Structure formats: C-alpha cells, structure tokens
Amino acid sequence: MKKEWWKEAVVYQIYPRSFYDSNGDGIGDLNGVIEKLDYLKFLGVDVIWLCPIYKSPNDDNGYDISDYKNIMDEFGNMDDFDRLLKEAHNRGIKILMDLVVNHTSDEHEWFVKAASSKYNPYRDYYIWREGKNGQYPNNWKSFFGGSAWEYNEKTEDYYLHLFTKKQPDLNWENENMRREIYKMMKFWLDKGVDGFRMDVFNFYSKKEGLPDVVDNPDGIYINGPKIHDYIKEMHEEVFQHYDIMTVGEAPCVSSKMAPLYVGEDRKELNMIFHFELMDISNDPKDKFIKVPWELKDIKDIFMRWYEDLKDKGWNSLFMNNHDQPRMVSRFGNDKEYRVESAKMLATLLHTFVGTPYIYQGEEIGMTNAYFENISDYRDVETLNYYNEKIKEGIDEEIILKRIQITSRDNARTPMQWDNSENAGFTNATPWINVNPNYKYINVKSALEDRNSIFYYYQKLIKLRKENSVIVYGDLNLIYKDDKNIFSYVRKLEDKEILVILNFFDKEVEFEIPQKYKNKKFELLIGNYETDNQVKNKIKLRPYEARVYSL
Ligand code: TEU
Ligand code: CA
Numbered sequence: 001m002k003k004e005w006w007k008e009a010v011v012y013q014i015y016p017r018s019f020y021d022s023n024g025d026g027i028g029d030l031n032g033v034i035e036k037l038d039y040l041k042f043l044g045v046d047v048i049w050l051c052p053i054y055k056s057p058n059d060d061n062g063y064d065i066s067d068y069k070n071i072m073d074e075f076g077n078m079d080d081f082d083r084l085l086k087e088a089h090n091r092g093i094k095i096l097m098d099l100v101v102n103h104t105s106d107e108h109e110w111f112v113k114a115a116s117s118k119y120n121p122y123r124d125y126y127i128w129r130e131g132k133n134g135q136y137p138n139n140w141k142s143f144f145g146g147s148a149w150e151y152n153e154k155t156e157d158y159y160l161h162l163f164t165k166k167q168p169d170l171n172w173e174n175e176n177m178r179r180e181i182y183k184m185m186k187f188w189l190d191k192g193v194d195g196f197r198m199d200v201f202n203f204y205s206k207k208e209g210l211p212d213v214v215d216n217p218d219g220i221y222i223n224g225p226k227i228h229d230y231i232k233e234m235h236e237e238v239f240q241h242y243d244i245m246t247v248g249e250a251p252c253v254s255s256k257m258a259p260l261y262v263g264e265d266r267k268e269l270n271m272i273f274h275f276e277l278m279d280i281s282n283d284p285k286d287k288f289i290k291v292p293w294e295l296k297d298i299k300d301i302f303m304r305w306y307e308d309l310k311d312k313g314w315n316s317l318f319m320n321n322h323d324q325p326r327m328v329s330r331f332g333n334d335k336e337y338r339v340e341s342a343k344m345l346a347t348l349l350h351t352f353v354g355t356p357y358i359y360q361g362e363e364i365g366m367t368n369a370y371f372e373n374i375s376d377y378r379d380v381e382t383l384n385y386y387n388e389k390i391k392e393g394i395d396e397e398i399i400l401k402r403i404q405i406t407s408r409d410n411a412r413t414p415m416q417w418d419n420s421e422n423a424g425f426t427n428a429t430p431w432i433n434v435n436p437n438y439k440y441i442n443v444k445s446a447l448e449d450r451n452s453i454f455y456y457y458q459k460l461i462k463l464r465k466e467n468s469v470i471v472y473g474d475l476n477l478i479y480k481d482d483k484n485i486f487s488y489v490r491k492l493e494d495k496e497i498l499v500i501l502n503f504f505d506k507e508v509e510f511e512i513p514q515k516y517k518n519k520k521f522e523l524l525i526g527n528y529e530t531d532n533q534v535k536n537k538i539k540l541r542p543y544e545a546r547v548y549s550l
Contacts, residue, residue: 001472006195006245006270007314008471009046010350010461011096011357015322016053016075017061018414019360021426028414028425030076030084039443041091043363043454044461047245048088049096049197051322053081057107059166060144060380061412062098063199064105068184085192094194096245101181102203103167110177111168118155125177126168127160128152129210139212140221145384160210162203162221164380172204172230182237189238195245198269202250202261204230222252228260231268240267247316247355248272255308262313271314271355276301278324288385288402295503298331299477299486306353306475315354319345320362325410327359329368333543337505338365338441340543343456343527344501347545348486350460351499353475358457361415364446365453368410369435374400378432382407418444459525463547467524469495484508485540489516489550496550497524502540510538519550 001007020032030053040048052062055070062072071077088095104111113122129137129149137158140148142165149158150165160169170177185196205224213220231248239246248261250272261268280297283289305315319327328334332341342365349356371377374386374396382403389399404410409432416438417424423438435441446454464470473492479485485508486501498521500510512534521534526546534548 001311002264003472004270004314006047007355008464009094009245009355010044010464011047011049011355012040012043012045013049013051013321013357013359015051015360015412017051017431018412018425020415020417021428021430024426024428025074026426026428026430027074029074030071030080034080034084034087037087037091037093040093042458043358044458044465045093045358047094047096047194049247049357050098052098052100054100057105057166059105059164063100064103064107064164064167065100066105066107067109069187082191089192094245096195096197096247097188097193098199099185099196099201100199101170102200103161103163103169106166106168115152115154115159124174125171127171127206127210128155128157129160130157138210140210140217141213144381145388160206162200164384169206170204172206172226178230178233182234185234185238189242189244193244195270196247198246198248200251201231201248201269202227202253216252218252223257228268231261232266235267246270251275255305258305258309258315259312262309262315264313266313271316273316273318273321274305276305277319281330288406290402290405293331295483295486296481298503299480302348302352302486303477316357317349317352317354318357318359319349320359320411321357322359322411323408325406326366326368327362328365329410333505334365334367337543338367339451339453340527340541342453344503344543344545346453346457346460347499347525347527347547348501350457350464351470351490351497351547352488353473353490356464359411361411363454363457364416364441364443366413366416366441367435367437368405369407369413369433370404371407371409371433372400372404374403376433377403377407377409379408379412382409416442418442456525456527463524467495467497467549468492469497473497478513485510498546498548498550500538500540500544500546500548502542502544505542507542508540510540512536512538516550522549523547524549 017028019028020036021028022031053075054065055067056062056065056072071081085095110122110125113120114126136147136149142148144164148162151158161167162169202223205226207220207224246269248269253274262271281290281293283291309315328342332345413435414425414430419439419442422430423434446452469490469492473490476489478487484504488499490497502508523532524547528541528544
C-alpha cells in the first residue's frame with residue numbers, strides 16, 4: 001500500500017467555540033487554541049481539524065458562512081489565524097480547515113445580491129424556483145425540519161436550503177461560482193493550511209429538474225449526477241497543486257460506492273466520513289429516537305468498509321464528532337465503566353485500518369451533557385426538533401428524553417480543563433453550560449493520573465508511530481460471530497499484532513486461536529493490569545482491551 005503522511009496521522013477535531021476562551025467573553029477563540037497547542041503536542045496528534053472559524057451570523061455555529069476570507073468576530077482576526085497556523089506548524093502540527101461550500105449564509109454578499117433581483121449577476125449562484133400551484137416547488141425536506149424551500153417576497157419565488165433557511169444552497173451548475181470557490185480554497189492553501197474537511201460534499205450536485213423525492217434522495221440531491229465531475233474538477237484546479245489531505249463528510253455513501261470517491265486512481269478525495277456507524281442506533285424515521293445496537297452490526301460495518309476499500313482507498317475512523325452524542329455515552333458505559341470503556345473504544349479506533357480522529361474531550365472521556373431543560377440547549381437542529389414535536393402534541397418529557405440522548409449539544413459543551421468554576425474554560429458565563437461532571441472529569445486531573453484515559457490515548461498514538469503494522473498491515477477478523485468480543489489480527493510482513501476487545505460489562509473468555517498458541521505474547525497496551533503470561537484462554541474483564549505483539 002502506498003505510504004502517505006495522512007494515513008499515518010492522528011487527527012484532533014476542535015470545535016473552537018467550546019475549546020478555550022482566552023479573553024473572557026464566554027466563547028472559545030483562536031488565541032485559546034494557540035494557548036493549548038502544547039497540550040495537543042503532548043497528546044501527540046499530528047493534525048488539527050478546525051471546525052468553521054469564518055465570518056458567520058452563527059445560525060448553525062459557523063456552518064453558515066457570510067465571508068469565506070475573514071474570521072468570525074468572536075474567534076479573533078486574521079492575524080490570530082496566521083499566528084495559530086505558524087505556532088501549530090512550529091510544533092509539527094498541521095491544520096485542516098472546514099470547507100462549507102454546499103451552502104453559504106443568507107448574509108453572504110452573494111446571496112444578498114442574488115435575493116435582490118432576478119436579474120442580478122449573482123442570482124444564479126443559488127437555486128431559485130417558482131412555486132407549484134401556490135405550493136413549494138417540490139417535496140424536499142430540510143435536514144433541520146420543514147420544507148427545504150423558503151419564499152422570497154421581493155422576487156416572488158423560492159430558494160433551496162437543505163439545512164436552515166439561513167443556509168441557502170449554492171448552485172454548483174454555475175461555473176463562475178465554482179471558480180470563486182476554487183480561488184477561495186487556494187487563498188487558504190497559499191497561506192499554508194494543510195487540507196480540508198469537506199462539509200456534506202456529496203450534496204453539491206442536484207439532479208436536473210429537481211424531481212420530487214420518492215423513497216430517498218440518493219441520486220437526487222445526495223450523490224447527484226454531477227458530483228464526480230465537480231470533485232474531479234476541484235482536484236484538477238486545486239488539490240493536485242498542493243501536498244494536502246482531504247476528507248469528505250459523506251452521509252448516505254455505502255462502502256460499495258466509496259471507492260468512487262476515495263479510490264487512489266480516481267483523483268478525487270483521500271478519505272470520507274461515512275455515516276453507517278453514526279446511524280446504527282437511529283430509528284430510520286427519526287434520528288432522535290435511538291434503538292439498541294448489537295456488536296455484530298458494528299463488526300459488520302468495520303469489516304465491510306475495510307474489505308470494500310482494501311487496496312483501493314483509505315478510510316477514516318471515528319465514533320463521535322460535533323454532531324453526535326459522546327462516544328463513551330453511546331457505545332461505552334459512562335456510568336460504572338467510563339474509564340475502561342473509553343479506553344476500549346479508543347483501542348479499536350487506533351488499531352483498525354484507517355486514520356483515527358479524536359473529537360475534543362474524547363481523550364479525557366467526556367460524556368453526554370444530558371441537560372434537562374430545553375433552555376439549556378443552543379443547537380438549531382435540537383430547538384427545531386423540540387418545537388416541531390411540541391406542535392405535533394408529543395409530551396414534553398418524552399421529547400426531552402430523546403434530546404438528552406441525541407442532541408448535538410451533548411458534544412458541544414465546553415472542554416473541561418480543570419475543576420475550577422466553568423471547568424477552566426472561561427472566567428465569564430459560557431455560551432453553553434459546562435457539564436457538571438467537570439469536577440472530576442477534566443484535563444488537569446487526567447494529567448495527574450498515570451492511569452488516565454489521556455495517557456492511554458498518548459500511548460496509542462505513540463504505538464501507531466512506532467509500529468507501521470498498525471497503519472499499513474492487513475486485517476483478519478477472529479471469532480466473527482462472537483457477540484461480546486471484537487478481535488482481529490493485523491499483519492505486515494513478519495510483524496503481527498492481536499487486538500482483543502470485550503465490548504460489554506460482563507466477564508467473557510477469549511480462547512487463543514490454535515495458530516497463535518505457541519507464539520510469544522508481548523502486551524503492547526491494555527486497559528487493566530495484566531502480566532505477560534498468556535495461556536490458552538484469557539478471562540476478559542468488563543470492557544477489557546488488550547493489544548499483543550505476537
Ligand atoms: O452535517 C451534515 C449532516 O448531514 C447533518 O445532517 C448531520 O448529520 C446532523 O447534524 C446530525 O444530526 C454537517 C455539519 O457537520 C453540521 O454541523 C452542519 O450543521 C451541517 O453540515 C450543515 O452545514
Ligand atoms: Ca473568547
């Protein structure tokens with residue numbers, strides 16, 4: 001397999017609003033990120049993915065951009081950004097920008113002009129349609145509730161917005177618009193940024209005629225007919241001229257389809273974020289309703305993506321981000337076994353095939369917030385859902401229970417730095433409440449405890465650097481049908497490692513497969529005290545993880 005720096009890297013995702021507030025206004029900012037670079041260096045990550053920091057009215061916390069070439073007021077200014085980039089590079093850390101070009105803010109000057117008159121040159125940068133018999137132009141729904149169309153009084157027609165009405169979709173059919181986007185990308189790359197995480201990139205292309213969705217939007221506004229043309233053009237115009245990393249956020253992409261986007265011969269992207277794992281416990285009709293998951297399904301997803309991309313392209317590994325509940329709350333056990341289960345899940349993400357992503361706070365085992373009042377929530381998706389369900393007459397208590405488990409705000413509470421007021425995130429009132437468990441879950445106490453989740457991550461990252469088998473080795477699943485244990489062997493030339501993960505809170509036995517029984521076992525990492533004595537069977541404690549070199 002071809003060697004690439006982005007295959008060997010570990011990425012750390014920062015949600016700047018909630019990372020560290022350097023100037024006491026309750027909002028995280030770029031100088032706050034600079035102050036914490038040494039912490040990230042100590043953890044050992046190679047790349048930071050910065051969630052959007054561009055000018056924005058913050059209808060969707062920066063995913064609604066009003067000026068791509070300027071910094072959000074609350075986060076600082078371009079000098080701060082330039083310093084951040086320099087300081088990160090000085091420490092050998094790369095910076096990945098969030099590229100949000102499926103839509104802009106409605107306050108972007110392109111949209112302001114476009115909405116002013118049917119004859120404005122910017123009109124065609126967006127997607128406008130007349131109503132049908134006094135109704136919406138078609139049946140498309142916004143991801144954040146209601147129709148995807150908003151009426152514009154002035155020009156007496158509708159514009160498309162797949163997210164909030166303050167996030168109008170760009171018209172990728174328009175070549176001038178595309179050229180301006182590529183120019184803007186080069187503006188950032190010429191500053192020296194190291195790549196892009198591309199927000200819903202597979203939504204750019206919309207099917208001609210904008211037909212109604214019948215079963216699902218695949219091929220209509222997701223993975224639309226021209227999507228590969230656009231990404232190839234972007235590669236040709238932009239990517240190929242730089243040594244960068246690209247990762248596309250890709251809802252509704254199957255493992256079969258993925259090689260078309262990330263195939264090494266395709267000249268499109270380095271990797272994507274697929275949603276199969278993130279959707280695993282979602283009720284298909286309502287993601288706020290969670291259904292139980294089984295280990296079998298998790299294994300199937302990991303294995304299928306491994307096999308379908310094998311020798312073709314690369315994958316990304318993550319179990320949470322700024323849109324998802326906290327990983328330890330969702331896939332682990334944030335009550336009795338928070339530390340053990342957080343480490344076990346980390347072991348999977350850092351020893352499987354693909355580039356691991358750490359979402360801020362994951363490395364200290366931060367949990368869901370479980371806020372009890374709707375007034376504690378800030379996220380537009382959550383608030384829209386609440387209002388919609390109240391209108392439908394659903395009991396408030398039921399709605400709040402769903403929100404507690406699923407809301408994106410679970411991942412957006414401030415980073416917990418220490419046990420002082422507001423978790424050391426700010427000395428003002430934070431824009432969103434801190435999780436009350438900051439008293440004992442925080443960076444300071446993690447750094448003081450040799451057995452903390454933090455040091456476990458540090459060690460995993462180091463192991464990856466020292467053992468190329470973890471990056472480039474083949475993978476073989478063991479005990480495919482075991483309901484409790486996820487186990488596999490990684491192999492590169494004569495190097496082999498065995499990963500054993502107990503996914504639940506019960507003790508289970510793991511029998512060493514015949515062909516490994518005579519090997520010498522050396523424990524590389526584990527989340528419990530163990531000696532190197534490996535007999536035929538291993539009794540695994542709750543959420544136990546072990547990685548052996550054979
Ligand atoms: O998310 C894209 C997306 O598909 C969302 O519907 C996401 O799945 C949802 O938030 C989960 O419920 C991206 C960004 O990551 C998200 O923060 C933005 O709100 C969205 O695009 C619009 O830019
Ligand atoms: Ca601030």
